[in-house]
Amino acid sequence: MGADETWLGIDLGTQSVRVLLVAADGTVLGSGSAPLAGRREGARHEQDPQGWWEAVCAASRTALGPLPDVRVGGLAVCGTSGTVLLTDGPGRPLTPALMYDDGRAAAEAARLREAGLAVQDTWALPKALWLLAEYGGEGARITHQPDVITARLVGGPVPTDSSHALKTAYDVEAEAWPEVPGLPTGALPDVVRPGTRLGEVCPAAAEATGIPAGTPVIAGMTDGCAAQIASGALRHGSWNSVLGTTLVLKGASPEPVRDATGVVYNHRAPDGTWLPGGASSVGAGVLAARFADADPATMDERAAAFEPSGAVAYPLVASGERFPFLAPDATALLLGDPAADADLWAALLQGVAFTERLCLDYLHHLGAPLDGPLTFTGGGARSAYWNQLRADVLGRPARVPEQTEPALGMAALAAYGTGTGSSGSGPASGLADIAARMARVRTVVDPRPGRTALFAEPYARLVDELTARGWLSAPVAAHARARLDRDTAQS
Incomplete structure (x- = not known):
């Protein structure tokens, strides 16, 4: 990568759009953000796609403002996994966007499962069918969140990337759409691998965003995969644990991790290898719900006196669990x-x-490789106390990078997608090398001696309770206890 080249990463989050301008060594030269509004009511969670574009324009101008003549080598966009809407032929939104956790398509999901498609209620495909039934499907095209922005940037419709298409039931191994009953012909978009060049920023988009016209636009990945790239966890056996409102684990493997229950799914990496992972409904969101006005640092300090706690929690943010069962x-x-x-x-x-x-x-238990480093990212990783607690419970060290934002991962993918990141060892090492250069490790948290054993009893109690309720299978519970016995013997 040229010393004077920079890369733009755009992250379409739930509450805001975040844009980072990043140098080849991971230095953040400019940043910008703009809020997003949504509508939540029961199972409904919608956003106005026009609001995404307005926020991207504002955040991009802020990120680029201090460096108006900067050379931008490329950009990529990530979005929330499973967020979907309908657009017309030119790519203009026809409907609101149903967000990643909108729950109104349970009936459609059940019918798809009866037809043999492994989808969950909040995945994009059942929600797309709900939208088609609600708004009509004449000439409509199923579109994922980042596609709205990349289409505006290049000035016309674009193919989607296979990462966002995964929850629309795209077969990432066969690289083809399945047969979907009840879906109008032509409703599904073309699909490309992440890292594929989609076009260049057109003059109208340059005027609106401040991004130089002609900047290459690269197909992105979901926000979870973007955070994984930002963490540098791309070597096989590496894992990134993203602790935000909910908990997401993403790893790297030479082969897909097979899971008959569909709890673990596999994204395809830009180089054709695999990024297995899963998303739990447990996470830091429960803290905000239970302690809305509390100061987290103060509560962390006071919580240190309760190790282990007198209670055992399975802190779901909302009803229903997706991973690890x-x-x-x-x-x-x-x-x-x-x-x-x-x-x-x-x-x-x-x-x-x-x-x-x-x-x-x-x-x-599924045979996933776990022998690489573990990285903590997400909002929860800002808590040094929680990082130490997690390392103690897990019985393994964890790295905490300086920069944990998905937008950084998209900057790295943009560098890879333009060919700048390829090295003599081929493209497979190119993205991992670029991510490793951009992901600066702030600290390494080692588990404290004896602490894994200290938390063994409450962990085993939780495993027993989850099994007794029929949520966790007996073989998985037995495997968890066996690993606990091994780890506590070594701690």
Whole structure:
């Protein structure tokens, strides 16, 4: 990569759009953000796609403002996985966007499963069918969140990337769409691999965003994959644990990780290898729900007196669980009575860490490679106390990068997609090399001696409770206990 070249990463989040201008060594030269509004009501969660474009324009101008003459080598866009809408032929939105957790398409999902398609209720394909039934499908095209922005940037319709298409039931191994009953002809978009060049920023988009006309636009990936790239976790056996509102684990493997239950799914990496992972409904969102006005740093300090907590939690943010088991009827658990608010805070932090451990136990049960480094990213990684607690419960060290934003991952993918990141060892090492250069590790958190054993009893209690409720299978529970016995013997 040229020393004077920069890369633009655009992240379409739930609450805001974030744009980063990044140098080849990972230095963030400019950043911008703009808020997004949505509509939540029961199972409904919608956003106005026009709001995405307006936010991208504002955030891009802010990111580029201090460096108006900067040379931008390329850009890529990530979005929330499973967010979908309908557009017309030229790519203009026809409907609101149903967000990643909109739950109104349960009936459509059930019919698709009866037809043999492994989809979950909140995946994009059932929601697309709901939109077609609600708004009509004459000439409509199923479109994923980033496609709206890339189409505006290049000035016309674009193919989608296989990463965002995964939850629309795209077969990433065969690289083809399945037969979908009830879907109008032509409703599905063309698909390309992430890292493919889609076009260049057109003059109208340059005027609106401040991004130089002619800047290459590269097909992106979902926000979870973008965060994984930003973490540098692309060598086989590496894993990135993204702790935000919910918990997402993403790894790298030479082969897909097979899971008959559909809990673990596999994105295809730009080089053709695999990025297996899963998304839990447990996460930091439960802290905001239970302690809306609390200062996290103060609560962390007080929670340190409760290790382990007097209660055991499975802190679901919402009803239903997706990973490490599939249980649509699962509800949040709190076993025991916390002695104080600080004890409850401790129980919730520990419960997320227990879930994280169970996710890794399940991946090990499936034969996923886990011998590479583990990286913590997401908003939860800002808490040094929680990072240490998680490393203790997991019984393994974890890296925490300086920059954890998905937009950084998109900047790295943009560098790869323009061919600048290819090296003598071929494109497979190109993206990993670029990500490694851009992902600066801030610290490494080692587990404290004896702490894994300290948390063994409450973890085993949680595993037993999940099994008794029929959510966790007996073979997975047995595997989790066996790994716990091994780790506690070594701690």
